[in-house]
Amino acid sequence: xxxxxLAVAFLVVTTLCTAIAQDLTLYVGxxxxxxxxxxxxxxxxxxxxxxxxxxSTAELAVLLTEEGDASPADGFWAQDAGALGALADADxxxxxxxxxxxxxAEKQRVPGNMWVPVSARNRTLIFSTERVDESELPASVFDxxxxxxxxxxxxxxxxxxxxxxxxxxxxxxxxxxxxxWLRDMQDNGATAYPNNNSQLDAVASGExxxxxxxxxxxxxxxxxxxxxxxxxxxxxxxxxxxxANVTGxxxxxxxxxxxxxxxxxxxxxxxxxxxYFTNENHEYPITTTVEPHPSxxxxxxxxxxxxxxxxxxxxxxxxxxxxxxxxxxx
Amino acid sequence: MRSPWYVVVPAVMVGAATLxxxxxxxxxxxxLDVPTFVELALRSRNLRLLGNTAALxxxxxxxxxLIAVPLAWLVTRTDLxxxxxxxxxxxxxxxxxxxxxxxALLGLGxxxxxxxxxxxxxxxxxxxxxxxxxxxxxxxxxxxFLNVRSALLGLDTSLEESARCLGQRPAQxxxxxxxxxxxxxLLAGWLVVSLYVLGDFGAVALMRFETxxxxxxxxxxxxxxxxxxxxxxxMLLVITTALVALELRLLGKRRYARxxxxxxxxxxxxxxxxxxxxxYLFVFLALGAAVGLPVLTLVGWIALVPxxxxxxxxxxxxxxxxxxxxxxxxxxxxxxxIPVAIAGLRSRWVGGKLLERLVYLGYAxxxxxxxxxxxxxxxxxTPLVYQTFPLLVFAYVVSYLALAIGPVRSxxxxxxxxxxxxxxxxxxxxxxxxxxxxxxxxxxxILAGGALVLMAVMKELPMTYLLAPSGYRNLxxxxxxxxxxxMMASAAPFALAIVVFSSLFVGLLLVYEGRRTA
Numbered sequence: 001x002x003x004x005x006l007a008v009a010f011l012v013v014t015t016l017c018t019a020i021a022q023d024l025t026l027y028v029g030x031x032x033x034x035x036x037x038x039x040x041x042x043x044x045x046x047x048x049x050x051x052x053x054x055x056s057t058a059e060l061a062v063l064l065t066e067e068g069d070a071s072p073a074d075g076f077w078a079q080d081a082g083a084l085g086a087l088a089d090a091d092x093x094x095x096x097x098x099x100x101x102x103x104x105a106e107k108q109r110v111p112g113n114m115w116v117p118v119s120a121r122n123r124t125l126i127f128s129t130e131r132v133d134e135s136e137l138p139a140s141v142f143d144x145x146x147x148x149x150x151x152x153x154x155x156x157x158x159x160x161x162x163x164x165x166x167x168x169x170x171x172x173x174x175x176x177x178x179x180x181w182l183r184d185m186q187d188n189g190a191t192a193y194p195n196n197n198s199q200l201d202a203v204a205s206g207e208x209x210x211x212x213x214x215x216x217x218x219x220x221x222x223x224x225x226x227x228x229x230x231x232x233x234x235x236x237x238x239x240x241x242x243x244a245n246v247t248g249x250x251x252x253x254x255x256x257x258x259x260x261x262x263x264x265x266x267x268x269x270x271x272x273x274x275x276y277f278t279n280e281n282h283e284y285p286i287t288t289t290v291e292p293h294p295s296x297x298x299x300x301x302x303x304x305x306x307x308x309x310x311x312x313x314x315x316x317x318x319x320x321x322x323x324x325x326x327x328x329x330x
Numbered sequence: 331m332r333s334p335w336y337v338v339v340p341a342v343m344v345g346a347a348t349l350x351x352x353x354x355x356x357x358x359x360x361x362l363d364v365p366t367f368v369e370l371a372l373r374s375r376n377l378r379l380l381g382n383t384a385a386l387x388x389x390x391x392x393x394x395x396l397i398a399v400p401l402a403w404l405v406t407r408t409d410l411x412x413x414x415x416x417x418x419x420x421x422x423x424x425x426x427x428x429x430x431x432x433x434a435l436l437g438l439g440x441x442x443x444x445x446x447x448x449x450x451x452x453x454x455x456x457x458x459x460x461x462x463x464x465x466x467x468x469x470x471x472x473x474x475f476l477n478v479r480s481a482l483l484g485l486d487t488s489l490e491e492s493a494r495c496l497g498q499r500p501a502q503x504x505x506x507x508x509x510x511x512x513x514x515x516l517l518a519g520w521l522v523v524s525l526y527v528l529g530d531f532g533a534v535a536l537m538r539f540e541t542x543x544x545x546x547x548x549x550x551x552x553x554x555x556x557x558x559x560x561x562x563x564x565m566l567l568v569i570t571t572a573l574v575a576l577e578l579r580l581l582g583k584r585r586y587a588r589x590x591x592x593x594x595x596x597x598x599x600x601x602x603x604x605x606x607x608x609x610y611l612f613v614f615l616a617l618g619a620a621v622g623l624p625v626l627t628l629v630g631w632i633a634l635v636p637x638x639x640x641x642x643x644x645x646x647x648x649x650x651x652x653x654x655x656x657x658x659x660x661x662x663x664x665x666x667x668i669p670v671a672i673a674g675l676r677s678r679w680v681g682g683k684l685l686e687r688l689v690y691l692g693y694a695x696x697x698x699x700x701x702x703x704x705x706x707x708x709x710x711x712t713p714l715v716y717q718t719f720p721l722l723v724f725a726y727v728v729s730y731l732a733l734a735i736g737p738v739r740s741x742x743x744x745x746x747x748x749x750x751x752x753x754x755x756x757x758x759x760x761x762x763x764x765x766x767x768x769x770x771x772x773x774x775x776i777l778a779g780g781a782l783v784l785m786a787v788m789k790e791l792p793m794t795y796l797l798a799p800s801g802y803r804n805l806x807x808x809x810x811x812x813x814x815x816x817m818m819a820s821a822a823p824f825a826l827a828i829v830v831f832s833s834l835f836v837g838l839l840l841v842y843e844g845r846r847t848a
Contacts, residue, residue, distance in 0.1 A: 025800055027800075031815055032811070032815075033815065033817065051800045051801040052800065052801055053800035053801065054811070055551070056551055056552075058551060058552045059550075059551035059552065062551065062552070062553065062554055065554060066554075066556070066706075066709055067709055067716075070709060070713040070716065072716070072717055072800065073800075158548065158551070158552060192538065193538065194535075194538070194814050195814070195815065197815050197816040197817075198814070198815070198816045200816070201440060201441060201442060201816045204440075204441035204442070205439070205440035205441040205442075205443075205452065205454075205455055206441075206452060206454075207454075207455065207457075229441070318554050321552050321553060321554070324552070325549075325552075325553065325558075328375050330548055330549070330552045330553070
């Protein structure tokens with residue numbers, strides 16, 4: 001009985017403690033290995049305790065909409081622009097103060113300042129250096145439905161960056177074309193993996209020869225392991241498969257820690273955090289004051305490769321999820 | 331005797347708690363209009379899920395039986411040397427939960443696998459149906475082994491001897507006499523294994539094989555509309571309930587008990603002769619895969635990439651965090667098991683029996699479905715407990731109460747009611763009499779029940795994954811998350827912590843089994 005009382009007391013105390021001591025509750029839709037270290041640095045520097053809930057970006061976006069006013073979250077750091085756009089449309093986010101955008105290029109800003117872009121990246125094609133000849137590289141992501149790529153391509157339908165790319169394809173090429181591409185890819189034996197990292201491993205392990213990922217995963221891996229038998233390339237210039245996207249953070253409307261959120265976002269767009277994103281993660285910095293890491297292709301090359309898609313226009317996450325469900329990928 | 335309020339009230343509360351999530355799933359699924367409901371329910375994708383789930387369950391049962399029955403026969407009925415060690419090793423895979431087994435299988439092969447790093451061999455990584463089946467078979471076959479072994483030890487061999495006298499050859503005896511008598515043991519083992527396979531989330535997710543549990547999770551994480559996930563959960567629930575009912579039916583029809591008097595004969599060990607080499611080869615292959623492989627991968631990773639002190643600190647912290655939740659959950663569950671067991675056993679109250687069934691239903695509810703129901707319910711109606719430890723502990727209790735009731739129930743059955751009656755005749759009230767006479771005799775059973783729950787919670791994955799407060803992650807969630815991100819080396823120490831701790835469970839089981847059969 002005594003044990004029982006102790007246990008109950010313990011439960012009550014821990015619950016209270018977690019309720020009181022959290023200064024900031026963040027939902028993070030990025031991989032922990034990418035976001036964790038910089039959040040820790042923020043905690044060390046400010047003494048603000050950040051409680052993080054990691055999950056997939058879509059999962060957390062769905063959760064935030066379902067929680068509504070009851071959400072314990074103060075902020076949401078998403079892997080792509082689409083989810084944040086969807087949340088802004090759903091009236092979950094509060095506008096962010098103007099000063100946080102000071103060092104961010106005009107074209108990266110979103111209407112209404114509903115969220116702040118934090119780092120930038122491209123979609124890209126990874127391939128095996130052992131089993132793929134340069135001549136085999138496709139000019140467009142639409143070519144991957146050809147017979148010669150049968151059973152050789154990996155993708156990650158549950159991953160937010162992939163979903164954003166599908167939204168962009170719907171916007172630029174139309175619903176029917178996007179649906180057809182998804183179905184043709186499935187018929188052509190595309191293999192689903194949970195995320196970008198696992199696709200890298202799949203290519204290196206010989207399970208597939210190509211993968212549709214974000215550009216920085218391979219660069220990180222090569223920095224650790226120069227002999228890693230995978231390389232990456234853009235599709236032809238302007239192809240939708242090269243979509244440029246950003247990670248971004250928004251403040252949850254019902255948060256009672258707006259000041260700390262302001263402080264945290266300020267830290268994310270500071271030179272220190274931006275150098276971390278580009279030098280450790282190999283992403284593009286979002287601010288103009290930090291130089292991109294030398295392993296990245298030049299800004300000029302990246303922007304001529306990228307298709308002309310307005311990030312504010314790819315906010316129909318729900319429609320994409322519905323489409324992916326219809327074709328049986330989710 | 332009429333049950334006192336302090337039995338009825340907690341018992342009814344437990345029953346309500348078990349029913350609540352299930353009812354809520356139904357409510358959410360029924361929010362759909364009829365055409366959508368029918369359309370969703372009959373989606374061709376659901377048929378595929380059903381096929382996948384059935385194929386996986388079938389493979390795991392077949393594989394498990396093919397490993398477990400010969401092993402059990404070898405250690406009970408033959409003169410094979412090292413039977414004790416083989417028995418012991420055949421139970422140890424229980425210390426390697428499905429997702430850790432999947433991790434071990436995945437971590438062995440592939441470009442960054444242990445085999446590649448140590449021997450420069452690129453082994454293919456298992457995935458899909460066969461990968462998931464391998465991971466789950468290697469983890470669950472001990473459940474079948476334990477059941478069949480006890481049955482073989484308990485069989486009256488005079489039946490077999492009679493069959494031989496009547497001219498049956500040994501193989502015929504095995505097929506016509508022994509195997510039919512193993513039916514209840516096999517059914518019991520198969521039920522436990524099927525429920526595990528249906529509820530498994532970690533192994534199928536890591537092996538990328540889509541079963542109902544994984545699909546529920548995918549729908550939950552990627553649909554703004556929750557009704558499809560609720561509907562899938564209900565369908566899975568119907569399957570598990572049907573399985574439990576089927577087992578009861580199959581078992582109910584036949585008689586297995588000895589009717590005659592006389593001394594039960596124990597078996598003469600079969601002399602294997604030269605066949606023993608084949609037997610050793612079989613044992614080596616089966617146990618090598620189930621025990622050797624995970625140990626090799628785990629130790630391999632830790633040797634290849636030794637964790638630094640920071641990581642070790644994190645492992646210790648996660649372990650303590652896991653225990654700090656598992657201990658109160660186990661204590662609470664054990665306490666609740668007492669009134670429920672009493673209500674089911676001692677009262678004439680009809681509700682008591684029903685309640686016991688409900689508790690077993692709670693155990694059969696797939697964890698992903700239970701967690702989903704609780705998340706949806708809490709967000710809407712009880713935001714105060716949403717994403718808190720009490721809600722998670724609640725889920726543990728509903729899921730694992732059946733584990734604690736088993737030992738408590740058998741303890742209560744052994745208590746002589748006269749002692750309690752005497753205490754009452756000496757003027758003690760009903761409650762005091764119970765506390766002073768019954769409780770001291772069953773406290774070991776309560777402890778055993780609590781221990782079973784503790785072990786289960788220590789390695790729990792799906793409910794913790796979905797229900798835990800932000801920032802809280804137990805060992806299982808860490809292993810799963812890191813493996814999913816292809817960070818095999820970082821996952822190793824967490825996985826090892828689970829295996830080492832779960833070995834305690836196996837030890838407990840062996841002590842218990844040893845006492846029963848010695």
